[in-house]
Amino acid sequence: MKTPILKLSIKRSISIFFSISVLLFACNENPDPDMFQHDLDPVGVTQNWQEVLPDIFSEAGIFVDDDESLFQAIEQADAGSTIYLAPVTFTETFRIERSNLTFIGIDGINGTKATFNRLLVNNRAENLIFSNIEGAAIPEKFKMKIRDVKSHSSLRSGSKKHLKIHRTGLAANVAHYIFEIRLGDGPYDVVNLHRVVNEYRPYHPVRTKGEVFMVHGSSQDFDDIFYSAGAYGNINPMTSSPEYLASMGIDVWGIDLGWTSIPIEETDLSFFEDWSLQKDVDHTLSAMSVARLIRALTGQGFGKLNLLGFSYGGAVAYAAAGDETQQHPIKRDIKGIIPVDIGLKYEPNEENMPFIATECELAIGTLQQISEGNLVNDVSGFIALGNLAAADPGGESPFNPALTNLQLLLYFGVFPSENPSTEAWHFAAGTLDGLSFIDDDRWVALVQNLAPYMPLRPRYELSQCLCNEEDSYLDDNLGNIQVPILYIGAGGGFGDVGEYTPTLTSSEDISSFIVSLDENPFADFGHADLFMAYNASELVWEPLRIWLLDHHKSKNSL
Secondary structure (H helix, E strand, O other), X not given: OOOOXXXXXXXXXXOOOOOOOOOOOOOOOOOOHHHHOOOOOEOOOOOOHHHHHHHHOOOOOEEXXXXXXXXXXXXXXXXXXXEEEOOOEEEEEEEEOXXXXXXXEOOOHHHOOEEEEEEEEOOOOOOOEEEOEXXXXXXXXXXXXXXXXXXXXXXXXXXXXXXEEEEEEOHHHEEEEEEEEEOOOOOOOEEEEEEEEEEEEOOEEEOOOOEEEEEOOOOOOHHHHHHOOOOOXXXXXXXXHHHHHHHOOOEEEEEEOHHHHOOOOOOOOHHHHHOOHHHHHHHHHHHHHHHHHHHHHOOOOOOOEEEEEEOHHHHHHHHHHHHHOOOOHHHOOEEEEEEEOOOOOOOOOHHHHXXXXXXXXXXXXXXXXXXXXXXXXEOHHHHHHHHHHHHOOOOEOOOOOOOEHHHHHHHHHHOOOOOOOOOOOOOOOEEOOEEOOOOHHHHHHHHHXXXXXXXXXXXXXXXXXXXXXXXXXHHOOHHHOOOOEEEEEEOOOOHHHHHHHHHOOOOOOEEXXXXXXXXXXXXXXXXXXXXXXXOHHHHHHHHHHHHHHHOOOOOOOO
């Protein structure tokens, strides 16, 4: 095998800082947990935050930690908004003229609380809530304990607030949290919000040194491609990017988009008719807001989050960042985006014309399917192939007698697909004899655990945007994006083609790296190798960690 090469490129006025730390670990051995322990300090947390959270969470909260941001929040908040206050003293005079707002103070270290020096409330204002705030003459009728906020705000807005918390303790003091959140009235308007974080004791995280929110690709969820990545039963910092990053001091968040929870037995998918990529964007931004609240409750401050999107998730990240450009900064949750092996636009040159034409054809064909009532990208048959490969890998495939069950599954992973992104695009590098950088059984396990159903409309919307012949809402605000951008590509995936989209933004902080291990693109590092390869921790996760660390601004008021 060739010596690994990390292709780096620099955009505009940014100096690259990727001094990659080469980690010498055996590919198939569990690493020593002590290798991943760092000098991370405990932080103060809101007492019993896990019990308080369901009563106060809002999927569209506004976070303020100084006088200026509070003035902005009061001015920009919509009716029904919740404004979370850091445990600081607000020294200016604040006048509340509006109704239907909730103000909740978050406890800080040693029990410090949000404090108003002077607060004036218009007597005609109605339905205001002030909870856990000190120092101001708040009218008694507006005071409310945190325990009472949930029922009051739910009655006020008519919303169906729903949040459940699950925690699993892992090796090396890393914990995995899952927060089940309802974000709408539809049968599957429920997302799972994940957190993987280093703790010094249960429910008490260490002070993190960087943060990321991860969005998975098509037909996957957070577990499939990030957390387990096919290594079920052997999850450790060398097989799991979230566990690696968390062990190195990063606060890792992620989402299972709503369609991932649909069981394979479901027969009525008519609700997919209106399920666009925009719905996944809305769910992602709502989940990010809840993540920021949990970070505040657990001593990590009020800071915004870096949004990483793999494959389809990268399109979600671009669209979400674009949407936020149309909001006042006080209402934004994204501080940087990390699109992984995806782009929204091809550079319009002769080399890319065949790919653009293919995307246009795909957009037309997909729209035709939708108009005929086919609303679903159904991979249940592919999952069945994975089950066959797991049960009888060497058995003759009933679908292709020339191949074994395992070889047929490998075929779909390693051979260039009809994906129009690049000529040699493949999911994982390898041959019918086996994968180059991933254990074969991890590929099988990944396929077995895919989400069976995904709405088809987002596929049309993405192809329409890449085709670039018609207006697409996905790139309407692309040029307004100013947050830092890190593009990560695979030489055998979308590769350097994905470097073009960031240049269409207004960001002045753009960098990228392409992982390329073979001059032959058909054998090069594949799409999923970025998160599943033996050496992904060295080639991908470590430079990602360094970028996150470099872009972590320690404005931590808790």
